[in-house]
Amino acid sequence: MKRRVAALLLSSILFVGFADAGGPRRVTGPASKNPGQPLIWDVSTPIRFTVDGGPLSVDPSGHVVISNSQGVARVQSLFQNWQSVSTASITYSYAGPITAPGLPPDGDVKTIQDFNAVLGTCNSGSQNPVIFDADGSLLRALGLNPLVIGFAGTCKLDPQAGHIVSALVFLNGEFQDGINDPSTSNYELTPDQFDEAITHELGHFSGLDHSQINLDLFQSGMVGNCNVDKLAGLPLMFPVAFCQSRKSAGLPILAPDDIAWISKLYPNSGFSSNYGIISGFIFFSDGITHVQGVNVIARRVDDPSTFTFTGNPGQPITGNNTAGSPYGSRNPALIGYYEIPVTPGNYTVQVENLDAAFTHGSSVGPLDPPAITYGAYEFWHQYESAFDDPSKKDPLRVQAGQKLSNINIILNQTPPRFDQFEDGEVQLEQPKPPFVFPASLEPWILGKAS
Ligand SMILES: [Zn+2]
Numbered sequence: 375m376k377r378r379v380a381a382l383l384l385s386s387i388l389f390v391g392f393a394d395a396g397g398p399r400r401v402t403g404p405a406s407k408n409p410g411q412p413l414i415w416d417v418s419t420p421i422r423f424t425v426d427g428g429p430l431s432v433d434p435s436g437h438v439v440i441s442n443s444q445g446v447a448r449v450q451s452l453f454q455n456w457q458s459v460s461t462a463s464i465t466y467s468y469a470g471p472i473t474a475p476g477l478p479p480d481g482d483v484k485t486i487q488d489f490n491a492v493l494g495t496c497n498s499g500s501q502n503p504v505i506f507d508a509d510g511s512l513l514r515a516l517g518l519n520p521l522v523i524g525f526a527g528t529c530k531l532d533p534q535a536g537h538i539v540s541a542l543v544f545l546n547g548e549f550q551d552g553i554n555d556p557s558t559s560n561y562e563l564t565p566d567q568f569d570e571a572i573t574h575e576l577g578h579f580s581g582l583d584h585s586q587i588n589l590d591l592f593q594s595g596m597v598g599n600c601n602v603d604k605l606a607g608l609p610l611m612f613p614v615a616f617c618q619s620r621k622s623a624g625l626p627i628l629a630p631d632d633i634a635w636i637s638k639l640y641p642n643s644g645f646s647s648n649y650g651i652i653s654g655f656i657f658f659s660d661g662i663t664h665v666q667g668v669n670v671i672a673r674r675v676d677d678p679s680t681f682t683f684t685g686n687p688g689q690p691i692t693g694n695n696t697a698g699s700p701y702g703s704r705n706p707a708l709i710g711y712y713e714i715p716v717t718p719g720n721y722t723v724q725v726e727n728l729d730a731a732f733t734h735g736s737s738v739g740p741l742d743p744p745a746i747t748y749g750a751y752e753f754w755h756q757y758e759s760a761f762d763d764p765s766k767k768d769p770l771r772v773q774a775g776q777k778l779s780n781i782n783i784i785l786n787q788t789p790p791r792f793d794q795f796e797d798g799e800v801q802l803e804q805p806k807p808p809f810v811f812p813a814s815l816e817p818w819i820l821g822k823a824s
Contacts, residue, residue, distance in 0.1 A: 399413070402536040405534055406534055412581065422468075425446045427472065433551040456576060463641065507546050524571055527541060543576065549563045566622055569621075587607060606620075607630065609631040637649065651715055654780050724783075760785070
């Protein structure tokens with residue numbers, strides 16, 4: 375992961391506090407009766423997951439560092455981080471070891487053949503496996519970067535119902551083998567950092583996307599010793615791991631953004647008495663054309679964005695969009711629409727570009743690579759226009775159960791738009807890595823200074 379110092383920092387953010395910008399990983403598309411909704415699990419019963427039958431981590435001499443029973447217990451307890459969010463209704467239950475054709479009865483996943491067999495059961499919707507790659511060899515065999523701590527994603531979706539049917543988690547135990555030797559690309563994390571990586575993957579498993587908040591902290595090039603106030607607001611669902619563990623800084627494992635978004639996707643009866651919603655549209659300078667692919671942040675004074683429109687509508691001239699992405703609404707009225715769940719309080723709302731480094735498995739939202747041509751750095755204020763002072767901001771007071779609508783931001787000095795379906799530039803197919811990595815599986819990468 376390349377690190378760079380941002381040329382443009384949001385110097386006007388004086389409140390470090392808590393901010394909110396997450397979202398669902400996928401939203402429903404044309405097959406659904408209700409396009410533009412998050413794809414979520416049916417949580418009327420617990421989500422059943424199976425776990426690898428082998429150890430979670432072994433060192434290069436084959437000595438077990440984290441046994442299978444310790445690994446199973448750890449995964450179970452880390453699922454609790456999401457399950458115990460007081461305003462969310464999602465629950466999980468352990469359903470025993472992984473089973474797949476050709477796999478030994480103990481369910482130990484070791485080879486590419488094993489992995490493919492297990493992926494097959496996930497793709498068919500019959501199992502939600504958590505795979506342990508005890509020494510990182512499977513990850514390397516898959517052609518992935520050894521900096522990948524783990525990956526996760528949905529396997530099978532029900533696009534009509536808007537439900538996730540099955541999902542998979544893959545954990546790289548080499549980060550816990552007691553050896554930190556960059557010369558062999560064997561890196562190490564503290565147990566708390568590894569727990570956070572697992573919890574991050576379980577967030578993807580649950581349907582959450584990456585969240586870009588406190589981007590300036592990442593862009594500052596800081597590694598391992600982040601400012602605690604900023605770390606407090608940094609989502610666990612940030613695309614890259616680069617700070618010390620939240621626990622070591624005395625912080626809860628989930629940030630306010632993570633808690634707000636799991637609750638927005640799976641609200642229980644307590645959600646509306648604990649959260650309000652800020653919503654609106656982002657416009658180009660013409661004040662009419664909706665902008666997609668920028669990050670919208672509500673920042674609490676004293677301190678997310680969702681992308682409901684598709685990232686690829688296909689080819690609309692003939693009216694046939696079958697070549698487009700199956701995810702996201704085709705309703706152009708939803709372009710640039712955002713909703714942010716926030717706890718009661720006073721907020722400012724702002725937009726910023728997505729970091730251009732967040733591509734492929736580290737992407738945020740449906741646009742990969744992100745659109746970075748807009749100078750999208752602006753706060754909302756009462757008299758929005760294309761000629762206003764982007765640093766001028768008016769606070770919004772949000773109460774529990776309240777929805778503030780039409781908090782719309784008009785970006786300044788954007789290029790004129792020919793029409794709202796114009797793409798800005800023609801994008802050739804991105805080069806693919808040698809292993810065709812399922813787009814729905816998202817690796818969490820260890821951030822390193824370069
Ligand atoms: Zn991730």
